[in-house]
Amino acid sequence: MKEQPLSPEKYIQTRARNLPIYKCYINEDWNDAKLANIIVMRQHSNENITAGVFLIDLLCLGIKECDYIFNTPLEELNNVSAMGLIETDYNTAHNVIYAGHDFALHFEISPHKDFEIAKYILEDDDDSIPLMDIAVGDEEGNPYLLVNEDYNYKPILAKLEKHAGRDNFSFSFEEDMDDYDESEEEEDDEWDMDDDELNEEDFNEIEDGFIDFNILKAYQTELLEDILELNARSATDNLMIKTELLLRKLEETAPDLIPKIDALLSSQEYKIFHNKIEESQRLADMNNDADEAVFEALKKISARQEPNAIAAESFYKLFTKNASNELSTYLLFQTVPLPFILMNLNALEENMHQYLPAGQMLLAFYSLLKHETVLPQFNFLIQATQVQEAYPAHKNLHSLHYKCFWIFKALYAIKQNKAEDIFYYHSLLSICGIGGDVKYMYAIQLSKWLKAYLNITDEDNPFADDDEDDDLFTDDEQD
Incomplete structure (x- = not known):
């Protein structure tokens, strides 16, 4: 019986690591810009290329964008030098990718969804890869969220507020800055949780049954009380909201009970x-x-x-x-x-x-x-x-x-x-x-x-x- 060919995704997940590394590329200014465009190529026996393409935000978001190319003739790939990329060694590419990935994950910021496939184009992230010291975050090592206004940044801000603390991260829009320089940040660029809180529209985007305590933490008490009063959610969602509000009431009366x-x-x-x-x-x-x-x-x-x-x-x-x-x-x-x-x-x-x-x-x-x-x-x-x-x-x-x-x-x-x-x-x-x-x-x-x-x-x-x-x-x- 003839074996059915694997889909590109299944092939990458199960066999890509058996292919030898061909070349790796990165933008020359990645360390200063804190934004790395990386391509990791592996070569098939027919000389075609399977590659992972990664956009790494070392300031906060980690693997911001990700894609993969499967079994493609080398001549059909874009000229990477025209993209402003230079050749680098695999060890550098791997360390930059996972430095951003791990830093973001510390604040519960997940990588781009296609990383679930593209990560198999990389080697396992284990002790066999020599560890490099890759600087992440701002000059003090704190997360710095730098995005354009169209980016869905509010859930990220809520996670930073929860995991880093309000005084331990920065936020501004890309159009507000010509070059990243923490010393030139102004107070107007900083995020104020009170002025830019997640709202009812954001809450309504959560599907019924998916409300959990870690999600509720991102919403103000007054908003949760209003949502409960509207009684527009399911009984189980209302139960979660009621319990969260009781928790906050206890925190007001006995704050020492809540671990830092x-x-x-x-x-x-x-x-x-x-x-x-x-x-x-x-x-x-x-x-x-x-x-x-x-x-x-x-x-x-x-x-x-x-x-x-x-x-x-x-x-x-x-x-x-x-x-x-x-x-x-x-x-x-x-x-x-x-x-x-x-x-x-x-x-x-x-x-x-x-x-x-x-x-x-x-x-x-x-x-x-x-x-x-x-x-x-x-x-x-x-x-x-x-x-x-x-x-x-x-x-x-x-x-x-x-x-x-x-x-x-x-x-x-x-x-x-x-x-x-x-x-x-x-x-x-x-x-x-x-x-x-x-x-x-x-x-x-x-x-x-x-x-x-x-x-x-x-x-x-x-x-x-x-x-x-x-x-x-x-x-x-x-x-």
């Missing part, structure tokens, strides 16, 4: 999580086909059956079938309707050893929701202070495992009424996001705890939850 963002970002635990984000994304990309199969199976079951014993059994079989695939198990725990999880919870708990770490931790989360106490088989999670302690034999922990660990530990702290632990783990989650249906289960528990801690009754609480939010785990459902 700088301390969290510099903690060893967060640094390891941050360094593993790309690994999680790579594994998720590789699992796309399996995820699609899971979604299709879920749709078929949901379409023909109500939450009864037969349907519950079908869902349990789907869990069992995917037990050896950690990302698919994680997806199921995040997307299966709550009644099906509850109906199968006893069986899932008894067979928890079938699941890999992420599945075990989310199962422990749901188990604690129902039972209010930790079952003996999950005691190892309580005793661990970090996810590595819980899974010392698991050598491939990545950012997904950290999030699952933090969400379980946050819920356990709520059940134990340990305010300091609650806000340590919640603050980590508010940086990285939670996602999936589990965030709503967590938000319900956190909201209830906050109201009790603040001594707020529904009568005098402008953010009171609807009854259905508080009663997802009733006695009837537990039986």
